[in-house]
Amino acid sequence: MKLNFTIKAGLLGLAFISLGANAQTHPAKRFGKPVEFAKCGVTEYESLLQRKDPQRANKQQFEQWIAPKVAEAKARRLQKSGQNTNTVVTIPVVVHVIHNGDPVGTNENIADGQILSQITVLNQDFRKMLNTPGYNDNPVGADLEIEFCMAQRDPAGLNTSGIIRYELGSDEGWDMEDVEVLKTQTQWDPTKYLNLWVVNEIYVGGFLQLAGYAQFPTDSGLDGLDDGTPVTANTDGVVIAANCFGSVDVYPGGNYFPNKDKGRTASHEIGHFFGLRHIWGDETDCMGNDFCDDTPAAADANQGCPDADWDSCPNDAGHDMVQNYMDYTDDACLNIFTLNQKDRMMAVLANSPRRASLTTSNGCVPGEVFNTDGSLNIQGVNPGCGSTFAPQVVLKNTGNTTLTTAAINYYIDAQAPAVYNWSGSLANGQQTTIQLPEFTVAPGSHTFNVAIDSANGIDDQAPANDNKSQAFTIVGAYNTSSVIVTIMTDDFGEETIWAVVDGDQNPIAANIDFNTGQFDTYGPNELHTITVPIPADGCYSFGVFDLQGDGMCCEYGEGYYRVETAEGILIAEGGQFGQQETKDFRIDSNLGLGEKAEGLNLISLYPNPASSQLTIALPQALALPDSYTIYNSLGQVMGNGKFASATQQVNVSGYANGVYFIKIASGENSRTLRFIKS
Numbered sequence: 001m002k003l004n005f006t007i008k009a010g011l012l013g014l015a016f017i018s019l020g021a022n023a024q025t026h027p028a029k030r031f032g033k034p035v036e037f038a039k040c041g042v043t044e045y046e047s048l049l050q051r052k053d054p055q056r057a058n059k060q061q062f063e064q065w066i067a068p069k070v071a072e073a074k075a076r077r078l079q080k081s082g083q084n085t086n087t088v089v090t091i092p093v094v095v096h097v098i099h100n101g102d103p104v105g106t107n108e109n110i111a112d113g114q115i116l117s118q119i120t121v122l123n124q125d126f127r128k129m130l131n132t133p134g135y136n137d138n139p140v141g142a143d144l145e146i147e148f149c150m151a152q153r154d155p156a157g158l159n160t161s162g163i164i165r166y167e168l169g170s171d172e173g174w175d176m177e178d179v180e181v182l183k184t185q186t187q188w189d190p191t192k193y194l195n196l197w198v199v200n201e202i203y204v205g206g207f208l209q210l211a212g213y214a215q216f217p218t219d220s221g222l223d224g225l226d227d228g229t230p231v232t233a234n235t236d237g238v239v240i241a242a243n244c245f246g247s248v249d250v251y252p253g254g255n256y257f258p259n260k261d262k263g264r265t266a267s268h269e270i271g272h273f274f275g276l277r278h279i280w281g282d283e284t285d286c287m288g289n290d291f292c293d294d295t296p297a298a299a300d301a302n303q304g305c306p307d308a309d310w311d312s313c314p315n316d317a318g319h320d321m322v323q324n325y326m327d328y329t330d331d332a333c334l335n336i337f338t339l340n341q342k343d344r345m346m347a348v349l350a351n352s353p354r355r356a357s358l359t360t361s362n363g364c365v366p367g368e369v370f371n372t373d374g375s376l377n378i379q380g381v382n383p384g385c386g387s388t389f390a391p392q393v394v395l396k397n398t399g400n401t402t403l404t405t406a407a408i409n410y411y412i413d414a415q416a417p418a419v420y421n422w423s424g425s426l427a428n429g430q431q432t433t434i435q436l437p438e439f440t441v442a443p444g445s446h447t448f449n450v451a452i453d454s455a456n457g458i459d460d461q462a463p464a465n466d467n468k469s470q471a472f473t474i475v476g477a478y479n480t481s482s483v484i485v486t487i488m489t490d491d492f493g494e495e496t497i498w499a500v501v502d503g504d505q506n507p508i509a510a511n512i513d514f515n516t517g518q519f520d521t522y523g524p525n526e527l528h529t530i531t532v533p534i535p536a537d538g539c540y541s542f543g544v545f546d547l548q549g550d551g552m553c554c555e556y557g558e559g560y561y562r563v564e565t566a567e568g569i570l571i572a573e574g575g576q577f578g579q580q581e582t583k584d585f586r587i588d589s590n591l592g593l594g595e596k597a598e599g600l601n602l603i604s605l606y607p608n609p610a611s612s613q614l615t616i617a618l619p620q621a622l623a624l625p626d627s628y629t630i631y632n633s634l635g636q637v638m639g640n641g642k643f644a645s646a647t648q649q650v651n652v653s654g655y656a657n658g659v660y661f662i663k664i665a666s667g668e669n670s671r672t673l674r675f676i677k678s
Contacts, residue, residue: 039265039301039328041213042272043282044204045176047549049215049232051578056232057219063291065219066275069347070291077343088127089349092151092363093119094162094188097242098199100169108169108200108242110255115150115163115198117250121263122148122270125325126337133249133262136323136335140294142342146274146349148194153367155189156464158375159398160367167379167392172505173201176213177579183235185471190354192361194273195237196266198245204579211257211265212240214272217352236354238269259304262331271326274355275348276341279326286313292340295321301328368462369428373399374406374455375465378448379433383441385475385503385539385586390438393450395422396431398465407453410436412446419453443476475539477586480565485509485530485542488575488607490557493522495547498561500532503539508532525557531566536589542572543582551577553607554678560607570604570617603664609676616648616664625666632660652677 049056057065095118099109124134128143150162166186174182179202187195202210215236243257244265280298281288288298296318302310306329311319322329323336348355375398383389391410397403403426409417420436436450452466460466489496497519499510509532512519522528534540542563546552552559553575560575563583572583603625604617616628624643630650632638638655641648652660655677663672 039211040268040272040278041176041202041204041208041210042216042269042278044208045213046216048176048180048578051549053232062216062219066344066347066351067291069351070343073346073350074340074343077339077346088145088147089359090147090149090364091358092153092162092193092361093148094151094160094164094193094195094363096186096195096197097163097165098169098174098182098186098197099165099167100171100200101167104165105253107255108198109165110198110242110245111251111253112161112163113251114246114254117246117254118263118266119148119150120250121247122266125264125267125335126270128337133332134335138323138336138338140338140340141336142339144337144342144345146345149364151188151193151363153363153365154465155192156462158367158373158462158465159369165377165379169200171200173203173209174199175580176202176204176210179239180235183237183239187234187237190233190236191357192363194270194358197237197239198242199239200242202239202241210241211244211260212238212269214238214269216272217275217348217355220351220353233354238266238273240265240269259330259332264325264331264334267325267334271337271341271345274345275352276326276337276344278328279321279324286316290326292338292344294338294340295324295326298327303328303330305330305333370399370461371401372403372455372458372460373397373462373465374403374452374460375462376408376450376452376468378450378468378470383472383474385584387443387474387477388438388440389472391436391448391450393434393436393468394431395426395434395452397426397428399455399461400428401456402427404456406455408434408450409453410448410450412439412441412448417449417451441474443474445471445473447471473584475584475586476571477588478565478569478571479536479589480534480567480569480587481536482531482533482566483542483571484562484564484566485528485532486560486562486564487522487526487528487530487544488552488558488560489522489524489526489528490552490559491524492548492556493524493526493559496522496552496559497545497547498543500534500540500542502535503541508534508540525559534587536587539584539586541582541584543580544574544577545580546577549579551575551581554609554611558607558611562606568618573604573606573608575607576609603671603673605662605673605675609678610652611678612651612653614650614652614662614675616643616650616662618643618646618648623666625664627665629663629665630660631663632658 095115097109102109105111124132126144126146128135128141151160154160168182179199183197204210215232243255244260246254247263248254248256248261277290279290279295280300281290284300286297286299297313297316298320299312302320302322306322309319310322321336323333325334325337349359350356375396377394379392379394395406404423406422408420408422410420411417420434422434424432426432447469449469452460487496487498497512499512500508502508507514509530544561562573563571571585574581606615606617627640627642629640630638638660657677659674659676661672661674663670
């Protein structure tokens with residue numbers, strides 16, 4: 001089981017109203033309002049991307065860039081009015097299904113038919129297809145001339161169904177920031193494929209449940225990395241909750257959420273992916289702008305299925321276009337993309353990186369098929385909080401010849417490979433799940449690797465799909481009766497929420513009431529130390545949240561958190577994060593003293609980064625080391641000293657901002673740790 005520290009909306013019964021607000025203004029928080037199932041998280045996601053990539057174009061910059069290109073697209077459309085000269089573009093789609101081991105067609109591991117029903121709906125909606133739910137007779141209703149196909153060629157040029165399944169999830173859902181990591185591990189080339197991720201549940205900031213969210217297109221500037229590749233490129237795509245994906249009308253046997261069961265979440269999110277904004281412009285009181293003149297003003301998002309004559313902005317011309325895919329109305333009410341929305345999408349498809357290249361991708365062209373070709377997919381590497389795991393792999397015959405034997409190498413990190421010899425009979429397209437032997441692995445980050453060494457006694461003819469790797473983590477185990485949580489708040493201590501929960505997400509300790517949503521408000525720059533008695537032989541998570549999404553350090557003070565055992569062994573520490581940070585750990589009463597980390601390896605530094613005072617923290621049982629020496633990144637000595645206590649204070653206020661190293665010496669032994677001066 002993967003421990004996902006997620007405070008569910010239904011459990012808390014509170015709304016995170018200020019999420020995504022400007023970090024400098026710090027408006028008052030509002031709690032206690034019941035959360036509704038949110039339609040779309042694109043606004044919150046864009047705030048996250050802006051923090052990840054400060055050079056990413058903001059709303060004003062993007063609109064300044066796109067406006068003349070939209071005008072050109074509109075002029076071309078008007079010039080071609082009445083002429084059948086437009087070219088329909090086809091976008092290759094790969095669907096990554098993230099599940100927790102449920103059989104195909106059960107819960108979040110949705111069936112192929114449900115996935116294919118979504119492609120059907122997208123083509124009906126984006127083509128305004130006659131005699132389908134995607135058709136409308138609105139004068140400004142547009143055929144976008146965009147179609148979608150399941151990818152038939154993978155990044156290696158081999159044949160594919162375009163549906164890829166990964167056993168990586170849990171019953172607890174995914175926080176948006178966790179999904180971002182998941183996307184980097186599974187994404188196909190975003191210049192050639194529209195990546196869709198299907199997960200069981202999505203949360204943002206631990207509070208607000210989402211139906212889906214998309215990455216908005218970038219302008220053509222070389223933002224982000226030094227080589228011009230945006231730092232957000234490896235997360236580009238669309239994420240959708242499994243029960244909001246596909247259509248009950250096309251595939252009745254699927255798993256659907258009421259009123260979001262006709263595939264319109266994907267139509268909405270892919271609209272964002274191609275540059276559309278919500279019709280109310282993400283501002284209330286009729287002040288928003290979606291930059292499309294033919295979508296009348298709306299005071300806010302509409303819910304349910306309002307009457308067609310509903311007008312939330314009577315001072316503006318036109319009724320709310322509650323049928324527009326970019327509103328929040330129920331799936332059954334939606335059937336309009338407008339001509340101006342088409343102009344925006346055409347401008348994006350012609351000019352935006354990773355959008356323009358989709359129109360020339362060969363992903364819809366069938367891939368190559370060899371005679372002898374087995375492919376592997378890692379079915380599950382999910383050790384939860386244990387120290388052992390037994391991985392599964394799926395062997396599929398993607399060749400023309402019946403597959404009868406395969407030699408499969410598997411190993412962890414850089415260990416020598418072991419060999420699993422499979423035998424059986426797989427015709428083209430058939431697959432089997434192989435249970436590999438159990439591993440015992442030390443705590444920390446690892447990589448599981450698997451590869452086909454031979455198929456039918458000869459070299460596999462398509463090695464590109466033979467090798468797979470997957471990262472996983474073994475959580476640390478500790479023998480203690482309690483943990484010590486230390487919270488040092490920043491200038492806005494009222495934004496900090498923390499909790500320790502067990503493996504079933506039940507609270508052990510927290511500064512929040514999980515039933516009412518009320519929490520103990522901390523003041524600015526306050527130190528809080530809490531002893532948390534904790535049962536042995538269980539799995540736990542510590543999580544810390546910042547309600548403004550700017551962490552505890554270092555722009556608004558030097559806040560930090562620290563979690564350690566009663567014996568002084570460090571479990572987690574930090575302070576620089578966005579909305580949240582979590583740490584999983586295990587309490588095991590069977591651990592012997594010889595299995596614990598000892599000596600200098602238990603020394604830690606906090607806060608890190610530090611701007612004035614750095615603390616060198618020693619475990620209680622460790623004798624004081626002899627001395628410490630501080631070096632800069634060039635190896636020059638910046639300072640040194642002797643230890644006077646187990647929490648040695650070091651003044652670093654006079655150091656220039658940057659990376660430093662502190663070497664701690666004890667007899668013939670030493671340890672070097674890194675810290676950042678900010």
